[in-house]
Amino acid sequence: MEAALTPMHIAMTGTTTIQDDDRLLLERMREGDREAFSELVVRHQRQVFYLVWRYVKNDADAKDVVQAAFVKAWQNAEAFRGDSSFRTWLYRIAVNLALNHVRDSGKWKTAELTEEHASHEVPGMQRLVEAEAAQQLRKAVETLPPKQRLVVELRVHEGLSFREVAEIADCSEDAAKANFHHAIKRLRSELGNAE
Amino acid sequence: MLKTIDGCIGVSELLEAYADGALHGQEARRVAEHVQHCASCAADLHAAETVLRALRSLPGQAGPRDKAFWNSMAAEITATTAKVTAPRRWYRGAMGRSFLAGGGLAAAAVLAFVLAMPQQVERLAAPSVDGSLSETVTGLADELQSEGTPHRTLFDELGIPDSDPLDMIDDLDDNDLQAVGAEFTDGV
Ligand SMILES: [Zn+2]
Numbered sequence: 001m002e003a004a005l006t007p008m009h010i011a012m013t014g015t016t017t018i019q020d021d022d023r024l025l026l027e028r029m030r031e032g033d034r035e036a037f038s039e040l041v042v043r044h045q046r047q048v049f050y051l052v053w054r055y056v057k058n059d060a061d062a063k064d065v066v067q068a069a070f071v072k073a074w075q076n077a078e079a080f081r082g083d084s085s086f087r088t089w090l091y092r093i094a095v096n097l098a099l100n101h102v103r104d105s106g107k108w109k110t111a112e113l114t115e116e117h118a119s120h121e122v123p124g125m126q127r128l129v130e131a132e133a134a135q136q137l138r139k140a141v142e143t144l145p146p147k148q149r150l151v152v153e154l155r156v157h158e159g160l161s162f163r164e165v166a167e168i169a170d171c172s173e174d175a176a177k178a179n180f181h182h183a184i185k186r187l188r189s190e191l192g193n194a195e
Numbered sequence: 196m197l198k199t200i201d202g203c204i205g206v207s208e209l210l211e212a213y214a215d216g217a218l219h220g221q222e223a224r225r226v227a228e229h230v231q232h233c234a235s236c237a238a239d240l241h242a243a244e245t246v247l248r249a250l251r252s253l254p255g256q257a258g259p260r261d262k263a264f265w266n267s268m269a270a271e272i273t274a275t276t277a278k279v280t281a282p283r284r285w286y287r288g289a290m291g292r293s294f295l296a297g298g299g300l301a302a303a304a305v306l307a308f309v310l311a312m313p314q315q316v317e318r319l320a321a322p323s324v325d326g327s328l329s330e331t332v333t334g335l336a337d338e339l340q341s342e343g344t345p346h347r348t349l350f351d352e353l354g355i356p357d358s359d360p361l362d363m364i365d366d367l368d369d370n371d372l373q374a375v376g377a378e379f380t381d382g383v
Contacts, residue, residue, distance in 0.1 A: 038273050045268055046260075053257040062257070063268055070272045071279055134253050141250070155215065156250045162217050177212045184211040188246050 018043075022086040030077040037074055044087060045070070047158065048094045054153060055098035056105075065101055069094035088160070088167045095150060095168065140190045148183035151176055202229055207236055214243040 022043070028036035045066060052069075053062040072093050073080075080089050141152055147169055154165045166176040206229045212218050213226040230237040 034273070034277065037276065038269065041269050041272050042265075045272065046265060049260075049268070050255065050257050057256075059257075063271070066268070067272050067275055071276055074276050075279060133249075137249055138253055138256070152250070155217075156247065162212065177217075178208055180215070181208040181211045184214075184243050184246050187250070188242050191246070191249075 019085050019087075026077065026080065026086050029074065030080075037070075040073075040086065041070055044090055047087075048090060051091065051153065051158060052094050052098045054157070055095075055102055061101060061105075065094065065097045068097050072097070084167045085164070088164045091154070091158075092168045092170075099146065137187070137191060140187050144183050144186060147171070148179045148186070151179040152183045152187075155180060203233060203236055206230075206233075207239060210236060210240045211243045211247075214240055214247055 022040065025036040025040050025043075029040060048069060049062055049066050052065045053059075056062050056065060069090060073086075073090050076093075080086070141149060144152065150169050151165055154160045154168060155162070160168070162173050162176045162180075166173045169176055169179070171179070206226055209218060209222065209226055210230075213223060218226060226240075230240050
C-alpha cells in the first residue's frame with residue numbers, strides 16, 4: 001500500500017499514454033484491485049482538489065468532496081464503460097458533489113483571495129489595484145450561470161479540450177462552445193468592456 | 196457600433212473558442228478569414244482575448260500544497276475506500292465464480308443479490324449461467340425468505356450495500372445518470 005501511494009509516472013509525457021494507463025488501471029479497479037485504485041487517486045487527486053476548491057472555498061470541505069468523489073468512482077466503476085477518459089468521469093462526479101455541497105451548505109461564498117495570497121501581498125498601490133481587479137473577475141466568474149461557469153473553470157483553469165468539457169457538462173461540443181461564448185461575453189460586459 | 200458584414204452569424208459565437216486556441220481546420224480558417232474583413236468581430240475577438248488573458252492570470256485560489264498534504268489525502272481516501280464495498284463488478288465476478296465452484300461466500304453474495312435485486316440477477320446471470328443453477332439460487336432465496344431471515348444481516352455480514360450502488364449517485368440528475376451509465380459505450 002505504501003508503494004501505491006508513491007507518485008508514479010509523474011514525468012510521463014503525452015496524454016495518450018496517461019489515458020491508456022488510466023484505462024488499464026481502471027480495468028483493474030473494476031475487478032476490485034485496490035492498488036490500481038490508489039494509483040488513480042495519486043494521479044488525479046490534485047487536479048480534482050483544485051477544481052473542487054474553487055467551488056467550496058476551503059481545504060476541509062474540498063478534501064471531503066474529493067474523498068466522496070473517489071469513493072463514488074470506486075463504487076460505481078462498473079457504470080464507467082471507458083468511452084471517455086477516467087479523468088472526465090471523475091471530474092463529473094466531483095463537480096456534482098461540489099455543487100451539491102455548496103447548495104447544501106446554504107451559502108455561496110463570495111469570491112475572496114485566499115489568506116495565503118492576501119498575506120503575501122505587499123500593499124503597494126499597483127498590487128492593490130491588481131488584487132481588486134482579480135477579485136472582481138473571480139467574483140464575476142462565480143456568479144455566472146452554473147453551466148457557463150463550469151465551462152470556464154474546466155476550459156480556462158483545467159485546460160480541458162471542449163470535447164472533455166462537453167462530456168463533463170453533459171452537452172454537445174457546440175453547446176460547450178456556445179456556453180463559453182456567452183460566459184466570456186458576460187464577463188467582458190461585467191468588467192466594463194475589458195480593454 | 197462597429198460595421199458588421201455578412202457572415203457574422205456562425206462566427207461570432209466561435210470567437211471565444213478561437214481566441215482560446217480551441218478551433219482547428221476549416222472552423223478556425225472561417226473565423227480567421229472573417230475577422231480580417233469584419234471590424235465588429237475583430238473587436239470582439241480582441242476583447243475575448245483580453246478577458247481570457249485576465250482569467251488565466253488569476254492567482255490559483257487554493258495555493259500550492261506540499262507533498263505531505265497530498266500523501267495524507269491519498270492515504271485518507273484509500274483508507275476510507277477500504278471500508279466500503281468493492282466496485283459493482285465484483286458482485287458479477289463473485290457470482291460467476293460461485294456458479295462454477297459453489298463457493299460459500301460467493302453463494303451468499305449471490306443470495307444477497309437475489310434478495311435485493313431479483314431482476315438484476317436474472318439479467319446479469321442469464322447469458323452465462325444455465326437454467327438449473329439459476330433455479331437453485333432462486334430456490335435458496337425463497338428458502339431464506341420463508342424462514343424470515345432478514346436480508347439486511349446478510350448484507351451487513353458481507354459488507355455489501357443494500358441498494359444498487361448506482362442509486363448512490365443521488366445527486367446526479369437523469370441526464371447525468373444517462374451519461375454515466377448509458378452514453379459511455381463499452382469500449383474497453
Ligand atoms: Zn462579423
